[in-house]
Amino acid sequence: MRASSISALACFVSFAAAQTFQRLGGCPDLGCIFPPDQVDFLAGQYFDIRLEVHSPVNGSEARVGEPDENFTFTIAKKGKAPVTAPEYFKIDEPELERWNFTWFEDRFAEDAEKPSLVNVTSKIYRRIALYEPGEYEATLTYYGEQKTVANWLVRDLPSKRRAKNVVMFIGDGMTTNMVTAARLIAHRSINGKYMTKMALDKFPVLGHQMTHSMDSFITDSANSATALYTGHKTTVNALGVYVDSSSDAFDDPKFETIAEIYRRQRPDAGVGIVSTAFLADATPAGLSAHTSDRGEYDHVIGTFYEGLTDYEWTNYGPDVLLGAGAENFIASEETRDYYKLFAEKGYNVAWNNTALENAPNDEKLLGVFSESNLATWLDRNVYQSNLYNQSNYPDGSDRDADDQPGLKEMTLKAIDVLDKRHRKDGWFLMSEAASIDKQMHTLDYDRALGELLELDDTVRATIQKLEELGQLEDTLIVVTADHGHGFDVTGSVDTEYMEAQTDDRSKRNAVGYYENSGLSQYTVAGSNALKYSEGVHFPAQWDPRYTLHSGTVAFPDHREDYRVHSEGPRKPAAEDKTHGYVAYYKDAVTGFVVNGTLPLDSGKGVHSLTDVPVYARGPCQELFSGVYDSTDIFFSMAECMGLSEEKKP
Amino acid sequence: MRASSISALACFVSFAAAQTFQRLGGCPDLGCIFPPDQVDFLAGQYFDIRLEVHSPVNGSEARVGEPDENFTFTIAKKGKAPVTAPEYFKIDEPELERWNFTWFEDRFAEDAEKPSLVNVTSKIYRRIALYEPGEYEATLTYYGEQKTVANWLVRDLPSKRRAKNVVMFIGDGMTTNMVTAARLIAHRSINGKYMTKMALDKFPVLGHQMTHSMDSFITDSANSATALYTGHKTTVNALGVYVDSSSDAFDDPKFETIAEIYRRQRPDAGVGIVSTAFLADATPAGLSAHTSDRGEYDHVIGTFYEGLTDYEWTNYGPDVLLGAGAENFIASEETRDYYKLFAEKGYNVAWNNTALENAPNDEKLLGVFSESNLATWLDRNVYQSNLYNQSNYPDGSDRDADDQPGLKEMTLKAIDVLDKRHRKDGWFLMSEAASIDKQMHTLDYDRALGELLELDDTVRATIQKLEELGQLEDTLIVVTADHGHGFDVTGSVDTEYMEAQTDDRSKRNAVGYYENSGLSQYTVAGSNALKYSEGVHFPAQWDPRYTLHSGTVAFPDHREDYRVHSEGPRKPAAEDKTHGYVAYYKDAVTGFVVNGTLPLDSGKGVHSLTDVPVYARGPCQELFSGVYDSTDIFFSMAECMGLSEEKKP
Incomplete structure (x- = not known):
């Protein structure tokens, strides 16, 4: 539980105001620690610590004076004496930073255009790690006697590797309700009993994961991808960082993703990323990017290509990167010529399904098959005339991308490449059915269910492929979602x-x-x-x-x-x-x-609260049974991959 | 798969017309067998077989001539020769019955008031059972060469009893989405992580069950209670029977419920029924009643009191029966004086929470605590003034039922009585949180979530109670729902x-x-x-x-x-x-x-399609993992209770 010495009155005011319009997510007090209270870490996972002290100039929290320049910060393993961060991590004390920002306390303030101004002092400690499992107490002391305490836990996990390979499928926005509807339209039943089952229905272990954001109960795909890949929940629109109050989208405190940890520990292992979305989109981006703004697409593609360049960090390049979003790869004012750059780094580049099929399995592979998102399964397979007059061929010409692969073709090819290149050392593959979410947003339920059925068919084909390759027994397969949409069916x-x-x-x-x-x-x-x-x-x-x-529902x-x-x-x-x-x-x-139930500025449906299903099979499947937090998916995969590092290497 | 020799054309016409307006659910052909195709049986479970031959007089299926009087019926264990039902079951051939009925082929026909008339010949074989596990083929031959085949399976289950007691909680209409919302309003979180979990969240095993009706993909609570308690799906509004086309609500082909099988095999075991609804409502009724019309409330209460009287059947009386619906117990033109009758049979009768608490645990107990349904948790605990001016005291006086128990008080008392009376031989308890559904129907989400939280609190208290009684290790606890409502939360x-x-x-x-x-x-x-x-x-x-x-969603x-x-x-x-x-x-x-999305005759929300969650703990918990049909809940409970009877006793 959070223990804070801030005065009861100030705390109440801050909390009451902080329900929907917040001064800074994860920081109800005037002193902020990121990673914040109640965060868990994988032993040895790199992260940054950001400290902030706020001095609100006006609004309900207004105080007199500048933000504290002399705040102090200590860290203590439970039962041991607190020491300063430079002592604990054997690093230099960073320089004090200063900035200010504004926010609106509620909708009335927003309508009246009356922002609240906050002055800030801050420090950041970069690229540190906690190795010894157990509880830690991080304490920020400011304005004399005020304290903000963050209770952290380094999980005590077995370090023995149990799965050689991991395939993580993400049905973006997929819920149990949608799985039920997809089954209804694709599988025959007699007298209320199905004659066939979905691939998902055959998984031995089922779980539910809670998807909430750090500071809001509805998440977006950036925040939830971050939770699934790193064990750290953050705020809406953030990828691989906690969001500080500075305006810089790239200076926020980072934490390592499962792909980064995996490749840092096992340079000979493989990583693959597949998505039916544009590859700079949140779910594929979450494995690489570290920014408070998921809209920084060039940053995302840059991290796939070369990792971070602004700070020292763990860099990795995926063996396979398949999806869409050619506009983020073609040279322009905002974008480098990534096709050329990836090719120079040894990637084959495929622009259509035929090239995908023909690409050699022993070399790295970048596949970008259209501008924007891939066409939906329904358009590729049933209403194919919708593929024409799109001018979306991935080379930037005006041609149509009429030879697009689907999730299945991309996923099976990715497995072929990963297996060929990393059969001995193993690999991690993330494969996303992105347009379940995108089509749910536009209330296009048929297309969304088509995408879900394609995911199911891909899962079925993946199991078959892994069996053919002799890899099924050594591969953990997890199928889950990142959030829901409030969809259901009530009749005909x-x-x-x-x-x-x-x-x-x-x-x-x-x-x-x-x-x-x-x-x-x-x-x-x-x-x-x-x-x-x-x-x-x-x-x-x-x-x-x-x-x-x-x-x-909305x-x-x-x-x-x-x-x-x-x-x-x-x-x-x-x-x-x-x-x-x-x-x-x-x-x-x-x-x-x-007539609508959403605000007038919303032309689409929005994400929903519901816990989403988790299907697991293979080594460690039992870790995914029951009800748990989205971040537990990261810890269970990391445990299964043997990534807990209790001693500094 | 159903194998039918009916001509392809006739089959197509029938199937096309049968989508939403059906001649007879479960009978797309002109010859009908109930139990129909693809049905599974518990070995030794009593059931009736109803045969019908239809002769449509007008409409798309119209034919010339009367329905066949000379249809024949055989049954064959796989690999053995078919024999007639009288030979197979060593019973007499029943008399031929005749009737007719009308139906509408679609909404246009209904608007035009143009019904289709069907003449029927029929036979019924009553109170028979299949003991030997394996596949059976039941064949109805009619109109010369036409055949309807029902493929039946008697499941091969271990007969060793593994759980002494079973508690089955039904959250009527409860979905994963509602559990998520209930958690959000009742449990505190810090930075997106819950500081406490629901009792349901702590169950080790999670499943999803498909709730579809036999002839429609949306079910009601009668049909789904039947599936959960008997392993047989039927049609909407039916309890413990397949619905034949006769107008008699009590002549339909029955099958035994888990309570009936249990008490027939173990006369010294106990049964308890608890509901926050009126006790004649579908979910409590499903353990006892056998009627095509869930609205036959006097039949329902009669079966609790004395079992069936119109046909020989398995009778049992619950040890404990706690809920509401005094109007079905008070003597009137439609109703016998059940309070008096139950008392004469040795039941203590409690009309308020104080009497419930004080009732002796070693005697049978009937508790009826209000007219209609019990007040909701929210009205009993937060907005208590709503308990007054209701004139709903269960004695039929004009007093208010202002001392009502909740689900927790009733469930814990039921366990006390069952444990006291049947500690040696064990017991089965069904406890229903009925008003999750009832309040969802009226879009009263706060009250519905209050009921769900009361269910969760009851589950928590039940585990604690069983531990105190030393019964936890021997008790299987299953918490599930009977169908969903399309509820979710999208923001604040x-x-x-x-x-x-x-x-x-x-x-x-x-x-x-x-x-x-x-x-x-x-x-x-x-x-x-x-x-x-x-x-x-x-x-x-x-x-x-x-x-x-x-x-x-609707x-x-x-x-x-x-x-x-x-x-x-x-x-x-x-x-x-x-x-x-x-x-x-x-x-x-x-x-x-x-503005609404439902037909204009609907003033409430309706049930939805979604698979519903199953939480299990205790002996046999592993049987409830993964995705399966609603009827599998019956088979898994029956297996755990050792009820499979492979030899005729």
Whole structure:
């Protein structure tokens, strides 16, 4: 528990104001320590310590005077005497820094344009580590007698390696509700029992992880990727750092990611990164980047290429890096010519699925298959005409990226390369089904479920591939998500009946619930049924008469006709200068209007609170059973990979 | 897989029409077998077989002629020759029955009032069982060469008893999303990590169960209770039977429940039933009742009292029966004087919490604590004035039931009685937190989460009680749900800001998402903070300035102000003769209107598709890991209780 000597009154004021608009996440007091209270570390994991002392000039916390220049900081292993950081870590005392920042105390202050100003003094200790497991107490003393205490724990984990390889699948935004709906549309059942199961359903161990951010209960993908890869929760939009109050997006206190720790300890091991998103996006970025702003895309690609250059840090280059986002690789004012730079570093560069297939397995591989995100599974496999007139070929020409791989093709190739290059020493692969989240944001549930089914098919094919390679027994496979969306299904919709009704209210009578939800028609093979290979499960049709009555719990103004968007990904709302986001006039035209429940500046759905599922199989699978925090995924993977380092090497 | 010789064309027509409006659930062909295809049995479980042959007079399936009177039925163990049912079970051939029924093929037919008429011939074989594990093929031959085949499996389970006692908790309508939200409002966190966990979070084994109905993908609580207690899925509104097409609600083919099997095999074992609902409601009823209509409340209470009287069947009387619904116990035109009848059978009858506490543990106990459902945890513990002016005292007088127990008090008392009476032989207890579902239906998320937290507190107290009694090691505890509601949380709401805005659109800007969701204020102790005992976790306040931005995925027209309904349980919509259900003018008056997505005849939220969580601890806990069907819960409990009976006794 946090023990703070700040006066009770000041604490209450600060806490009350700090609910949604916060002076600085993770710092309710006027003295801040990052890493903050209640943080756990892997033994030997490098991190920075940032100290700040705040002097609010105005607002509810206003005080007289400058921020303390003479604050002191000590660290104590439990039962031992506190010593200063330079003594403890045998480093030099850093220079004092100064800055100021402003924030709004609440929405009323924001509307009135009345910011609160805070002056800051600060120090940072860089690239240190704690090796001895146990409890530590870090204490910042400021303004004379005021103290902020951070209780830290270095976890006591067995250091024996149990898994040679780890595959971590992230279904971005994936929830149990979505898995249920995906199963319904892709697997046949008779009398309520499924005749086949999803690959995920066959995993022996199930867990739930809590995804909350450090200072808000809803997370974004940057913060949650950071938690999953490092064991440290941070704040929304941050990657691999705690966010300090300075304006510099690159000076924040860092901590090592699992990829960095792994390659630092085992230079001969391999790392692979696969995503259906642009590669600078948060989930792939989280393994490399260290910035408070996930929008710093050039920084992200730079860390894949050469690690950090502004501070001494652990650098690694992935063996395989496959995804999209050509705009962050093509030379421009903001971007170096990364294709050339990666090639010079020995990477083969693939721009389409054919080149991906043909790339040699014994060399490093960069695959960038389109601008922006990859096309969805639904567009690549069912509504293929949507691939054209996109001008998104990854070389920057105006051609269409019409030969894109999917998650499965990329993941299997990544395994081939990693196995070829690192069979002896092992490897870590992160593979992200990114557009579950992206399509949920735009309320395009069909596309989102298509992405989820592609993830499931990829998991199935990965198990098969690992078995063929003789690696299955030595490989831990973890499939999880980084946060949820509030999606569920409540019945069916008779789309013919809905179309036949002429007013918005009558259209709602097309919905059937309970016994009138009926059976899934997506698995019924009509004359134009889609065919898939043996053991591969996708809907036989995407546009049956009776569709799913799907929804999400918070949304902008939009229309709903509960039909697949065959013309391309959905755009539910459009901005109107007077009214904010309103239902997009071209979307779901045969349906009815649903007025939004989100702020008027939001044209998309948002992330949700729910714990997300964790499926595990292979060595250490038992570590993933039950209910735990997102950061525990990092610690369980690190334990399984034998990364706990209790002595300074 | 179902193998049917019916012509492909007929099959397609039938299947296409059968999506939401079905001639008869579980019978896509013109010949019907119940139990239908793909059903599993516990060895030795009694059941009835219903056969029907349909002759549709009009509609898309219309045929010329009467239904077959000379249909034949055989049953074959795999690898053996088929024999008739009288030969196989050594019973008499039953008489042929005849009836007809009508149905609507779709919504257009319903609007046009054009029903389809079906003539039926039928037979039923009653109270038979299959003992030898393995696959069976049941074949109905009709109209000459047409065949309907049901493939049945008698599961091969170890018969060794591993758990002496079983406690099965059902959080009606509870999902992982709700558990997450309940944790957020009741448990404190620092920097994104919880300082305490829920009792559920501490269970070592987690599973997900699929809740689908036999003929629809959304279930109700009757059908899902049946699946959980019997291993047989049926159709919506049915309890302990497959629903045939006759109009008689009591002649349908039955199958034994876990309570019936248990007491038939072990007459000295105990059974307890606890619910916060009226005791004739589906979830408690499912252990005893056998009817196609869950609304037959007198039948339900009658089966608790004396079992079935219309057919020979397995009868048992629970040792403990605690809940509400006095209207089904008080003598009236529809109801016998059950208080008197139960008392004559040796039950003590308790009408309030004081009497519950004081009832002797060595005698049978009926506790009925109010009319309708019990008051919610929130009304019993925080907004207690809502207990008054209810005229709901269970004796039928006009007094208020102002001394009601909660789930915890009832469950702990039930354990005391069961332990006292059956310590040697063991016992089975079902305890239902019913109003999670009931309050979710009315979009009263605060009350629903209060019920969930009471369930969690009951689970915690149950573990403690069993430990005190020295029974914890011998008791399997399973906590699960029967279906979901599409609930989630997407951020916070500044209720002060919302109130200060004057139009519906501006009010939406009070919502904070991502980093502006902030931290849970429900755990912040203000000056009027609510206090609970050590280790007990509920919100410190229910009406903070920053509340949860909660929602469900499908809803009637309603208003939202995201504030606790302190005046009593919520009523979101009211019926209007012209427009169907519209937002109730007294509800959430400081909020904004959200137009509905459900049919106009629905004034409440509805059940959802999602798989629901299963938490298990104790003997056999490993059987509950992973993803499986709702019926597997029955088989795993029966296996653990050693109820598989492979030889006819």
